[in-house]
Amino acid sequence: MKKFKLKELAKIFNCAYEGDGEVVITGVASLEKAKNGDISFFESPKYREFLEKTNASAVIIPLEEKFDRLPVLKAKNPKLIFAEVLNLFFEPYLPKPGIHPSASVSSKAKIGKNVSIGAYCYIGDYVEIGDNCIIFPLVSIYPWVKIGEETIIHSLVSIREKSVIGNKVIIHNGAVIGSDGFGYVRKEDGCYKKIPQTGIVVIEDEVEIGANTAIDRATIGETIIRKGTKIDNLVQIAHNVEIGENSVLAGQVGIAGSTKIGKETIFGGQVGIADHVKIGERVIAAAKTGITKDVPNNSFIAGIPHTDIKTWRKIYACLPQLYDLIKEVKNLKSKIEELEKKLKNTD
Amino acid sequence: MKKFKLKELAKIFNCAYEGDGEVVITGVASLEKAKNGDISFFESPKYREFLEKTNASAVIIPLEEKFDRLPVLKAKNPKLIFAEVLNLFFEPYLPKPGIHPSASVSSKAKIGKNVSIGAYCYIGDYVEIGDNCIIFPLVSIYPWVKIGEETIIHSLVSIREKSVIGNKVIIHNGAVIGSDGFGYVRKEDGCYKKIPQTGIVVIEDEVEIGANTAIDRATIGETIIRKGTKIDNLVQIAHNVEIGENSVLAGQVGIAGSTKIGKETIFGGQVGIADHVKIGERVIAAAKTGITKDVPNNSFIAGIPHTDIKTWRKIYACLPQLYDLIKEVKNLKSKIEELEKKLKNTD
């Protein structure tokens, strides 16, 4: 079991500490579940109640925060230091380098140094895998795929032919990279003819892709996920989509063909985006938004079809009044009719 | 082919029968598709028409139902007896016990009695699998996973390190248990730093998990699916979610991080639930509901954002009147202006 004094953690992460620096930290937990020996973190006044009651031995708090019941680490970004501390205490499971004897690795593939390839992996002809990659058991990598260095690919992932995967990419179980785009031409008899999907998928460095997510290859050219973008589980990304750097796509987002998305965007769960749409930089879309048209930079949107979040909130605050409004208008109408009658009589 | 007289079925399932108890039942079918020899079941007056026309040889009907055209079994819960009869006639395909020679089972794993492990399964170090489990071919079970007894895991399932799976659990093809939660800290330069996902997933007894569903491990602690809960296909369950006993999640439901759900809840297809929300017991959410806040026990909700089902129905009955309402209000406005003018003239 790992052990650090609070003052040692302060030194490692270049933070100030307050209170007893000799307190021994042996683990990490949430405020609510922490017990003696744990360090926790506090970020938002929303959780003040848990801070006051926590059994943690120390807490990471924001620089400006006042709290002296327990020893604290002070950090500009407490969650960031929390992540670092977790990294310090926690050793993720990763298989050791080496190619499992049961793996089927083409003699025409180029495998880097210190690569781990698990049991029953299929590695096709002309595949290139960079140094220090980890391929868990039961992965299928079609021919001509290129994978950078330090990339991790979990069990039961498919990577289709010619896909290009960067460095330090993580692909979770069951994800599919490079499946055919959904493209057909309708013929006169009502049948559909498949349009060959001749392009590829490019996944840049430090992208993370969730479990059972599917990213289709381009019809012609490339479907691109740019550097640092994080994609959750069960997300659908269609052919020829481009997603800018450092974007975040929550679970079950769906993006239709040829849509282009700027950098640093954030999409809530189950957001859907129509095809051939251009979405600007730093756009935020609330969960379940249905995006049907281009969206300018820095927009915050919601609704189906999407609209500005403020307009949307106004609408949804009003909707429960609609029933009474209809009655009220009927009521006003009859009052007006009465008034008109009276006024006629007055004439 | 199996054969039972109606009176024999009545005895096996402890039901009363009416009409000819000697009629021979050789199969089970819906009212609509039943033919001679089949037994069917009738539950809801909605299907009365099919009951009247069915070619079944016998029907399972509710205790209070009157129907004498055909021999009947009488049951408090006809659908339950129907399920029992189906079980009697139908033998599901399950492979026989034994470890396929091609499977890669760690010598450090503990495998119970009468376990079936199919071709090309990967079973990591320190995995424990209880008696009578069935692991179909091509399953990946990471190290330190614990699986109870009589659990069935279908092909192409991934179970990530340290997951704990109970007894009599069924996991359908392509499901992913224990993938990393979707947790990052945003740094000042706009990049995201991954928060290590150090927790696990716990699946309690008699849970069923649909095809291509993904259940993420906790950041710290446990993501928990409690006893008897049934989860359909393509469902997304994020880190640190807890779902109470005997809940039902239909296809493509998505639940964001740290949300807690009470027991005996029912979620329709494509329902989405925000993070850090508390949902009470016996809550029902209509398909496509977007749940954004805590929901008290026994609520029946719908809409995006969610609202009480009655309010929602009222709103959606009113919406088509909105266009005419706007015209009507314009009309009333001009009438009022006229009245005001007239009244001024009268002054």
Add this chain to the structure above:
Amino acid sequence: MKKFKLKELAKIFNCAYEGDGEVVITGVASLEKAKNGDISFFESPKYREFLEKTNASAVIIPLEEKFDRLPVLKAKNPKLIFAEVLNLFFEPYLPKPGIHPSASVSSKAKIGKNVSIGAYCYIGDYVEIGDNCIIFPLVSIYPWVKIGEETIIHSLVSIREKSVIGNKVIIHNGAVIGSDGFGYVRKEDGCYKKIPQTGIVVIEDEVEIGANTAIDRATIGETIIRKGTKIDNLVQIAHNVEIGENSVLAGQVGIAGSTKIGKETIFGGQVGIADHVKIGERVIAAAKTGITKDVPNNSFIAGIPHTDIKTWRKIYACLPQLYDLIKEVKNLKSKIEELEKKLKNTD
């Protein structure tokens, strides 16, 4: 590299050409990305701007179109000829016939001529696979499955027992065919009893099924996908659903149990359809539609719950006016009250 003169392409595809028939075509690209040597296609006035600026060496245009800056092929359906030209230039990656020595093929299975079965495939007892099929590595085919001729099944697909798959079907990576339907009976104690799922899935000829899509077997009888229907990624199709010929289901569509869908329907992304609903022929549903009731032939619908697209557009044009409408009605109300007061005074 393949090379064709424009006049040769005209001959192959039985099209007229205009301009320099000697121009050499070496590739295919979109108007926007085409460079010297490429042929592109133009279909919709929406992309006129790209046509005017394209660097393509030739363009496929509609019969009635006037354009003489570049050599052209003239086609009734330019996109169809574009697909044909792509087929001419592009060779998709397909493994060669032969059974990989690592595959586990039951001695009781019947495998046709020129079949390719990849590494680590599991082919169960009594499976039948027709001539010229291609099964990529790491596919699990349970016993008694029947597959027609020229069908392509990508890596990490599961096909459950007794499924019937037609000719020229394409199933993309991670799809699950024949998982158990989601059927339970609730018992008095709140627990659910599983209803055995005794039926099968039937996939007719020329169906294409996207990555990580799940199609459940019927409770009794058949779940059917009829000829020529195209299904995108991450689609959920429940037990006993029937989908008519030449329908199109975009990504993340979900269809609940026993729903019947006519031929030539089109469903946008993330559409959800309730159980036991009948949907007519040639129905179109906009993305994210929630279908709750039967839909007649030739309907074009949108909204949750669904309504006619025209009504829906009217409602969504009106919604942003709701806030002001409520204020206006309050305003009118007070004006009326004033008028009433005045009129009383006048009396």
